[in-house]
Amino acid sequence: MDQDGPYAKQSLPIQMNILKTLNTIAQCSQPSSGVTRLPFTKEHKQANKIITQWMKEAGMQVHLDAAGTLMGTYKSSNKNAKTLILGSHQDSVINAGRFDGIMGVLLPILAVKKLHQKKIKLPFHIECVAFADEEGVRFPTALMGPQVLAGTFQMKDIKMKDSQGISIQQALNSFGGNHRKLTQLKRSKKSIIGFVETHIEQGPVLEKHKLPVGVVTGISGITRYTCTIKGKASHAGTTPMNLRQDALAGAAEIIHVLEKKARTTKNIIITVGSIQNTPNAVNVISGEVTISVESRSLDNKKRVSIQKEIASIVKKICRARNLFCQFKKTYDQKAVLCDKHLTDALSKSVKDLNYPLRKIPSGATHDASAMSDLCPIAMLFVQSKDGLSHNPKEFSKEADMQVAVQVLENLITNLKV
Ligand SMILES: [Zn+2]
Structure with missing residues (x-):
């Protein structure tokens, strides 16, 4: 016992x-x-x-x-x-x-x-x-x-x-x-x-x-999006750092900032739990990444309003890195x-x-x-x-x-x- x-x-x-x-x-x-x-x-x-x-x-x-x-x-x-x-x-x-x-x-x-x-x-x-x-x-x-x-x-x-x-x-x-x-x-x-x-x-x-x-x-209510970040796949050896459109590096920054956002916001949790990287090769700069972004909260208003903040964080990071992003809502539960x-x-x-x-x-x-x-x-x-x-x-x-x-x-x- x-x-x-x-x-x-x-x-x-x-x-x-x-x-x-x-x-x-x-x-x-x-x-x-x-x-x-x-x-x-x-x-x-x-x-x-x-x-x-x-x-x-x-x-x-x-x-x-x-x-x-x-x-x-x-x-x-x-x-x-x-x-x-x-x-x-x-x-x-x-x-x-x-x-x-x-x-x-x-x-x-x-x-x-x-x-x-x-x-x-x-x-x-x-x-x-x-x-x-x-x-x-x-x-x-x-x-x-x-x-x-x-x-x-x-x-x-x-x-x-x-x-x-x-x-x-x-x-x-x-x-x-x-x-x-x-x-x-x-x-x-x-x-x-x-x-x-x-x-x-x-x-x-x-x-x-x-x-x-x-x-x-x-x-908790749940909202899930997939977010596709598009950059440009190019040679890892020949493309200078300042000329890259690295979708994976952009996704990494997005994941980090979203985690920080959730840590400093009450009554909301945000998880990026899935990632697909293309072409996913050691010597190619990432051309496209799709991540899942899930938010959960007991507060329905907060869950809805955080979606706008998430979108603006993602867009801001993508703009600064010369990337493009697309969102698709995949699940929503009150x-x-x-x-x-x-x-x-x-x-x-x-x-x-x-x-x-x-x-x-x-x-x-x-x-x-x-x-x-x-x-x-x-x-x-x-x-x-x-x-x-x-x-x-x-x-x-x-x-x-x-x-x-x-x-x-x-x-x-x-x-x-
Ligand atoms: Zn059960």
Whole structure:
């Protein structure tokens, strides 16, 4: 058992070994050094069998919906009660860790199991969900499960194919889903209290502050551009330094200045993560470079306004170096703020367990982003070792996950609706 951190002494009664359970389901994977579990595959089927067992042990009725989402329902005695949805995704990236997604499926089920064991009945229904496809690795789209519930799924996407030429429609239907019934899954906003997603932090903040869990303030918006910088490819030996139009040197300056800009601007992060250099040869001055420029922020206005500043920085550097630049927007996603009522309730549950409350934004997208089109959302982060994720070394401590289960149990028990 891991016992570091100043709060470990308050560790809760260990009723179940969460790590062991996650290790078991991690076996539902394609052969790889980490976990590789893609939607609508035999590994997904194996995982759903195990999750079904977890849900049944927690007193839930289980079914697979037409979009391939596995759902467990813990019914209120009040038939007309509203529903609180908890969960995350079962799928992984290639060579993933054992926690991203699946931990957020397991922990709320364990919280409900505790209520079930205590024979507690609730004034609202609970649905625990394991969404099929959040990572978007197999098909060129993602988040179908929550989008279908919210009524935002684009039916034309059902024709999208994986690298083997299998469409989502084919994969879904042979898995036990039914593309013809997708539109019937749309929920009425009035019937849902909210969606609470638990997720490994995938960042270093909670570990730095030695906290088991943190409450998420919102999910950052993202804007991505590709920026092509055009210069002149010429001989590296014969072109004097002052007569060059070196696209790569220009890109290097742009990357450096954008990093400085983000370091000195509040609430925005900017990343140049991809670069293609042409002709990319040791003795040729670079003629053309394409970089990606991504900005993320919880503040939608700031994310929009920083685009103008980025463009003016790039243009200024290109002018000074006799280069040309072209921008193309490739992705745009609005930020989503977590709901105040649900977040306050989650925060109270953390504080009631005598842990300091840390509120953090999520830089990554989650199922909760798509669920926000249907209902209020809230998120609980669990500390991740070295902030590592999408990596076989991804790790959360048993004691921290136990705390998260306790927080969820308190949230469900005390939630006023
Ligand atoms: Zn995830």
